[in-house]
Amino acid sequence: MKPTLFKGWRIAGAALLSVALLATAACGKDGAEGTADGTQPAAPAKGSVTLVIGAYSVAKDAFGKLLPEFAKQWKAKTGQTVTFQESYEASGTQARAIAGGFEADIAVLAMESDIDKIQKAGFIDADWRKQFGDNGMITRSIAVMGTRAGNPKGIKDWEDLTRKGVKVLYPNPKTSGGAQWDINAMYGAGLKESEAKTGKKDPAYAKAFLERIHKNVESLDKSGRASMAAFEYGFGDVIVTYENELKGRIMQGVAYEEVIPASTILIENPAAVVDKNVDKHCTRKVAEAFLAYLHGEEAQHILADYGFRPVNASVMEAVEGDFVTPPNLFDIGYLGGWDEVRSTLYSPKGVWYQVLAGI
């Protein structure tokens, strides 16, 4: 009695397993086409599809608006209901999670090098930058300073952060991609200043500049979002953060003030389809449509409403009045590109470590 029962279960299990295997195999081959498999009548194109979004924490508010908007359009176009599973984490943490097997269909991160991390783990095909134009970026922003209402400490530029008694907040660049932009901005501003004084970029001067600001840091939080939360609890006089993060808060009616330093960095945030996961989930079609939507005018306008600087040129023209361009705006290329920044600033004994250790 017992053995036969056992055997029966085993056969059932094996059958189930093989069905599951077949299904995934079928999906992996023609995920792009969607359904059409002669033997299996169940068509996943109609009905519903789930898209897993792995994003960096700052994108949360804007995505709260973008996702339902896209779902509505997709439903109208294909009749398919999209449901989203969203995860928001510090960019570096999110990248590590996806590279470590978190099955996100779409990665929206703070910086290219985090997408590169996922690509190196074999989840994204090499041409993600070209696939949807704009060099793979969906938003731009700049690193700015935020102060309390009325700017009581009279902050005007980075230099003011080094003053005695000014409490500064920025997140930890070891865990947060956003923070790397912030640190890059201050380090680059130091380089710009040394260049203006001596005509040459002086890394030692930039490091000393960063060190002087770091002396006033009150808390190194895990992510840009956590840092903003601490600022909202009432900690610190100045927060170094993305312009969009600050604009978003101001838009919600919090009386912060945005201070744009004379020289700061142009931030660019990428998004990519995680090829391996969409093929596995059979969601390539909808995932690619979503990315195309993000690059489109409508989404770019929504993103601009949330304080991001659009990558789409015509949208940027339309909203240009909302954004101030600082005189000495530089991009990551000024610091030598991400590879250079990673090896000089964030390597184990790099500039950032030296600033922390005070050497």
Add this chain to the structure above:
Amino acid sequence: MNFIMRGRMWSFGFRSTIMLYFIVLIVLPIIGIYSQSFKLGWLPFWESVTDQLAWEAVLLTIKLSVVSTIINVLLGTMIGWVLIRYRFPGRRILNSLVDLPFALPTAVGGLMILLLLGPNSLAGGMANKLGFEIVFHEPAIIIAMVFVTFPFVIRGVQPLLEELDKSEEEASYTLGASRTRTFLQVIFPSMLPGIISGAMLAFSRALAEFGAVVLVAGNIPGKTLIASVYIFGEIESDNAQGAAAVSVLLLTLSFLILGAVNLVQARRQGK
């Protein structure tokens, strides 16, 4: 015969269950940590441990744990004494509230400190005016550690006080000893093993505290970053070896403390 067999089977079953539990949940993970930290050999281990930010974090942790343990010894002994020796309304409730820090998620403790002592709160605002920094500085870390390790000393002292033979105390008074002398020579010595083992447990727990501290410490390396948060940060930045090396330091320290606690308790039982 049958009965004995069954008895043996039972005892074998129990013993192997306990051994399995012990091996799977304690021995294997510990071996894993040690082997991970020495995976690349002695030199990388040594470099990870002597990394300035690493040992600064460990030293800060030890320093703050010592302070919080001292606070706990003083407070805990007093509270334990009061809860056993005095009768007052609400005593029972207070007594059961002592264990609250064990039952609460430690992050909740951290959040409470953040809300109670943050700059927007009454206490935090006052401290700010007086020029004190609490949250994101060392005091907040100590408060978090004290909160989390609060029950150890109290629960160490209480049974000893309950066990204490009333007649010993009475004898002391009859022989003409003063109240102070009776306390110092009769009562205190019998409380001491409880205080010591409670303090050691509190100390090793404070060393390991993460959830409450991570919220209220500024987590600035070299300034307010404690060892457990350092370990977390190293894992977050893909340096598992560095994280394991510091873990080994903490683990070894905890083992030494546990050994010492056992010694103290063995001496007490021997007596």
